[in-house]
Amino acid sequence: MEILSLNQISPDQVVFLQWGIIRITATLLYTWLIMAILILGSWLVTRNISSSLHTTRWQNLLEVVVSTIRDQIKEISHDDPGHYLSFIGTLFLFVGLSNLLLIVPGYVAPTSSLTTTAALAICVFFAVPLYGITRQGILHYVKEYFQPTFIFFPFHVMGEVTRTLALAVRLFGNMMSHDKVIAILLAVTPLFFPIVMHALGLLIGLVQAYIFAILAMVYIASATQAHEEKDGKGN
Amino acid sequence: MHIDWFVFFAQIVNFLILVFALKYLLYGRIVKAMDDREAKITSQFEEAQRIREKAQETADAFEEKNRSLQEMAQDMLNNASQEAENTKKELVERAREEVDQIQQRWYDTLGRERKTFLENLRKRSGTYVFDTVRRILFDLADQELEQSIVNMFVRLIRESDEETLDLLKQSPALQDAGIVIRSSFELNTSQKSMILMELKPYIPADAEISYETSTAMVAGIDMMVSGHKYSWSISDYIASLEERFSHLLKEEIPSVKDA
Numbered sequence: 001m002e003i004l005s006l007n008q009i010s011p012d013q014v015v016f017l018q019w020g021i022i023r024i025t026a027t028l029l030y031t032w033l034i035m036a037i038l039i040l041g042s043w044l045v046t047r048n049i050s051s052s053l054h055t056t057r058w059q060n061l062l063e064v065v066v067s068t069i070r071d072q073i074k075e076i077s078h079d080d081p082g083h084y085l086s087f088i089g090t091l092f093l094f095v096g097l098s099n100l101l102l103i104v105p106g107y108v109a110p111t112s113s114l115t116t117t118a119a120l121a122i123c124v125f126f127a128v129p130l131y132g133i134t135r136q137g138i139l140h141y142v143k144e145y146f147q148p149t150f151i152f153f154p155f156h157v158m159g160e161v162t163r164t165l166a167l168a169v170r171l172f173g174n175m176m177s178h179d180k181v182i183a184i185l186l187a188v189t190p191l192f193f194p195i196v197m198h199a200l201g202l203l204i205g206l207v208q209a210y211i212f213a214i215l216a217m218v219y220i221a222s223a224t225q226a227h228e229e230k231d232g233k234g235n
Numbered sequence: 236m237h238i239d240w241f242v243f244f245a246q247i248v249n250f251l252i253l254v255f256a257l258k259y260l261l262y263g264r265i266v267k268a269m270d271d272r273e274a275k276i277t278s279q280f281e282e283a284q285r286i287r288e289k290a291q292e293t294a295d296a297f298e299e300k301n302r303s304l305q306e307m308a309q310d311m312l313n314n315a316s317q318e319a320e321n322t323k324k325e326l327v328e329r330a331r332e333e334v335d336q337i338q339q340r341w342y343d344t345l346g347r348e349r350k351t352f353l354e355n356l357r358k359r360s361g362t363y364v365f366d367t368v369r370r371i372l373f374d375l376a377d378q379e380l381e382q383s384i385v386n387m388f389v390r391l392i393r394e395s396d397e398e399t400l401d402l403l404k405q406s407p408a409l410q411d412a413g414i415v416i417r418s419s420f421e422l423n424t425s426q427k428s429m430i431l432m433e434l435k436p437y438i439p440a441d442a443e444i445s446y447e448t449s450t451a452m453v454a455g456i457d458m459m460v461s462g463h464k465y466s467w468s469i470s471d472y473i474a475s476l477e478e479r480f481s482h483l484l485k486e487e488i489p490s491v492k493d494a
Contacts, residue, residue, distance in 0.1 A: 012239045021241050028245055035253050041259040049264050051271035059268070066265045082266070086258040094253060110246070116239050119246035 010176070012107040028115040033111065034097050035134050039194065065093075072214065077221045086221060089121055091120065092213035099175060099205025103198060109205075112175035114168065121168035124216040125160065132223030167215060174208050327436075349484060352478050361454060361473045368469070380454070385426040387467045388456045390435045395465065400437040403460050413443030414460060419452040419468075426461075 004169050011026035018024070043059040055063070069089045073081035098111045110116040132141040144157040186195050368380055392400070403414075415431065416422075431444060438444075455468020 031249050039256045046264040049268045051268045085262050086254050090257050115242045116246050119243050155477045
């Protein structure tokens with residue numbers, strides 16, 4: 001049973017409950033499902049976590065995932081990945097799992113909703129100055145917007161806004177279009193071909209999650225490292 | 236395509252909740268476990284390295300001790316070989332000395348036996364010759380051997396140098412003890428008279444002449460005055476016989492040295 005008809009472009013349009021402005025949409029429901037899977041899964045695996053050489057397979061899997069994320073963060077930031085792991089890691093896991101679950105029939109990815117991708121992009125939008133100010137101090141961070149001259153301030157702001165918008169729309173566009181392509185293909189060629197497209201969809205989903213997380217890390221790293229490089233030269 | 240603002244904020248909140256939940260439940264625990272494991276592996280590796288170094292030190296010490304033991308064993312072996320060689324030489328030397336001593340004793344015994352034999356030979360042959368000659372003289376010339384000996388002795392004095400004989404008078408020994416004439420047989424009165432008569436011109440009138448019979452002499456008579464000896468004995472002939480026997484013995488037993 002498809003809960004999202006072809007003419008409905010976003011899961012936000014599927015509303016299960018509504019009290020005033022409070023609307024429980026498919027987006028929220030599937031988001032909670034993903035959250036539940038991630039939180040419960042983490043709790044189940046890490047409640048009996050072991051630091052010995054013999055670990056469970058699930059712990060092993062999570063260690064591989066976490067250490068891969070840490071390596072990627074370190075590669076980009078050239079910094080201790082511990083500062084960014086929670087934010088970037090959660091972005092990747094949430095978007096990744098949200099996209100991978102597409103293989104389950106009846107599931108609609110929350111990332112195919114512009115509301116979700118916009119919310120995530122806004123999080124990144126605020127996280128960038130937050131990390132920058134935390135690392136460098138507010139004066140140093142704000143001064144960067146007026147480099148090389150104050151004329152560049154509006155361009156810097158515009159750059160921040162547009163890249164956030166691009167971040168949101170890129171993920172939304174990819175996931176939504178994939179959803180629609182699959183639905184159309186099912187109508188045209190109901191056998192075999194949709195399976196290949198699903199497999200491709202899983203790859204695209206993971207690549208999009210990777211791109212989203214990596215871009216977020218690049219933005220944060222650029223905010224924290226621009227000043228550091230300048231300070232390094234000054235020294 | 237529109238944004239549901241309630242869902243928008245709800246998603247922000249959801250995401251932040253998820254960040255903090257995963258930070259506590261996932262990243263914190265997993266990273267801590269990995270760090271702990273890394274520290275544990277590092278400490279185990281260091282421990283293994285320490286144990287390996289200790290084992291290497293022990294192995295080196297053992298090797299050193301083994302080498303010193305081998306050297307000591309080699310030294311002991313060399314010393315033992317040297318001592319054995321010395322002992323062997325000593326034993327061989329001692330055995331050789333013992334053999335030499337036994338040989339020397341044997342030579343001595345042999346020499347003594349030969350001497351005794353020759354002594355006995357001389358005595359027996361003297362006696363035998365004496366008896367034989369006496370019998371021959373008696374049978375052929377109707378003369379006694381003893382008389383012949385006395386005659387020979389008297390003739391010896393008679394043919395002596397007169398100056399020498401004159402010295403008898405001044406001889407202090409003659410003054411003290413007189414003249415001693417020894418013979419292997421008992422001289423009878425006529426024989427004593429013959430001798431006395433011959434000596435009378437050369438000795439004082441009161442000179443005392445004593446006569447002794449010596450069993451050591453073999454058929455002979457002698458007189459010793461002032462360092463001069465007047466004597467005749469068949470011992471000389473027997474000595475010649477003894478010499479021939481001795482020579483014969485040496486030819487028969489060449490290894491026997493003249494003891």
